[in-house]
Amino acid sequence: EVQLVESGGGLVQPGGSLRLSCAASGFTFSSYEMNWVRQAPGKGLEWVSYISSGGTTIYYVDSVKGRFTISRDNAKNSLYLQMNSLRAEDTAVYYCAREGGARRFDPWGQGTLVTVSS
Amino acid sequence: DIQMTQSPSSLSASIGDRVTITCRASQSISTYLNWYQQKPGKAPKLLIYAASSLQSGVPSRFSGSGSGTDFTLTISSLQPEDFATYYCQQTYSTPRTFGQGTKVEIE
Numbered sequence: 001e002v003q004l005v006e007s008g009g010g011l012v013q014p015g016g017s018l019r020l021s022c023a024a025s026g027f028t029f030s031s032y033e034m035n036w037v038r039q040a041p042g043k044g045l046e047w048v049s050y051i052s053s054g055g056t057t058i059y060y061v062d063s064v065k066g067r068f069t070i071s072r073d074n075a076k077n078s079l080y081l082q083m084n085s086l087r088a089e090d091t092a093v094y095y096c097a098r099e100g101g102a103r104r105f106d107p108w109g110q111g112t113l114v115t116v117s118s
Numbered sequence: 119d120i121q122m123t124q125s126p127s128s129l130s131a132s133i134g135d136r137v138t139i140t141c142r143a144s145q146s147i148s149t150y151l152n153w154y155q156q157k158p159g160k161a162p163k164l165l166i167y168a169a170s171s172l173q174s175g176v177p178s179r180f181s182g183s184g185s186g187t188d189f190t191l192t193i194s195s196l197q198p199e200d201f202a203t204y205y206c207q208q209t210y211s212t213p214r215t216f217g218q219g220t221k222v223e224i225e
Contacts, residue, residue, distance in 0.1 A: 035214070037162075045154075045162065045205055045216040059212040095161055103209035104152050104167035111161055 002026040002107055004096050009112030016086050016116070022079040022096030022109055030054075030074035033099040036081050037108075038092035046092075049081065050099070064090075086116045120144050120208050124217035130225040137193040139220045141206035146186045150210035153182055153191045156219075157202045165204075166191060196222070 008020040022034070036048040049070040050059040058070055069082040079096050093113050097105040121144040131137050141151065149169035154162040164173045166182035169189055179194040193200055201224055206217040 044219045045156075045207075047207075047212075047214040047216065050212060050214070061213045099209075102168040102171065103150060103214075104164055104173070105154070105162075105207070105209075106164040106167075106173065108161040108163075 002098075004098065004107060004109035006094065006096055006109040006112040009094065009114045011115045011117065012086055013118050014087060014116055017082070017084045018086065018114060020081040020083065020094055020096075020112060020114070022081075024077045024079065024098070027098070029072075029077040034072060034079045035097045035099055035105060036070060036079075037095045037097055037105070038090075038114075039095070039111075040089075040092045043092075048094070051079070083114070086114075088116050090114060091116045119213055120147060120211060120215055122206055122208055122215050122217040124204075124206055124220050126220060127218065128221040128223060130223050131196050132225045133196055133198060135196045135225075137196050137200075137222060139191045139204055139206075139222075141184075141189045141191070141217050143187045143189075143208055143210075147208045147210035149185050150208055151182070151184065151189050152207045152209060153180075154205045154207065155200075155202045156205065162205065193222075 003025045005023045035050050051070045067085045071080045093111040095108050095111045097108045123142045151169045153166040156162040170182045181192050203219045203221045
């Protein structure tokens with residue numbers, strides 16, 4: 001079964017850091033591009049970051065550039081999101097999603113909640 | 119950045135109704151358009167990719183159409199399990215923007 005499982009969320013103070021992980025199973029992780037998408041409480045979906053299968057091409061939404069870093073370890077079938085200088089507006093459920101043919105996002109993980117508050 | 123605008127933002131419908139949701143891109147995105155369904159507390163689920171291709175395992179009552187800037191998601195006969203929020207997403211360029219969502223509620 002193709003599966004993505006996020007972890008690492010939690011409560012952090014403004015200005016703090018957090019590292020999210022996404023463990024992949026059931027498919028050849030190294031062959032797929034991956035993304036992070038977030039959803040603030042009661043709000044819509046916001047794409048956050050993309051990484052190519054080999055990790056050489058990376059994109060971010062403007063609001064996280066310079067603060068967030070996406071990475072992957074293909075040997076460990078894992079995707080990461082290092083989040084620094086966190087702000088209240090970064091509070092959201094963070095999902096990882098596999099990008100397949102025709103640039104479709106499928107599947108998605110169950111999400112991990114990040115709360116930035118003092 | 120490409121802006122995606124969905125309409126309506128919400129709608130009320132009855133079981134068996136035909137439901138249409140539209141999504142407009144601020145510039146041409148060819149057919150790089152996906153549709154997702156999200157239920158409360160759950161991750162989004164892919165329904166349609168490349169504007170009109172049905173994802174494996176998704177019921178055939180769901181269909182998508184369009185190209186360029188205007189797209190539609192149609193549910194031919196609304197079922198109880200279809201009450202959810204639906205999002206379009208363009209993957210023509212980064213940032214891979216989503217529409218604001220359309221909440222489908224029971225009338």
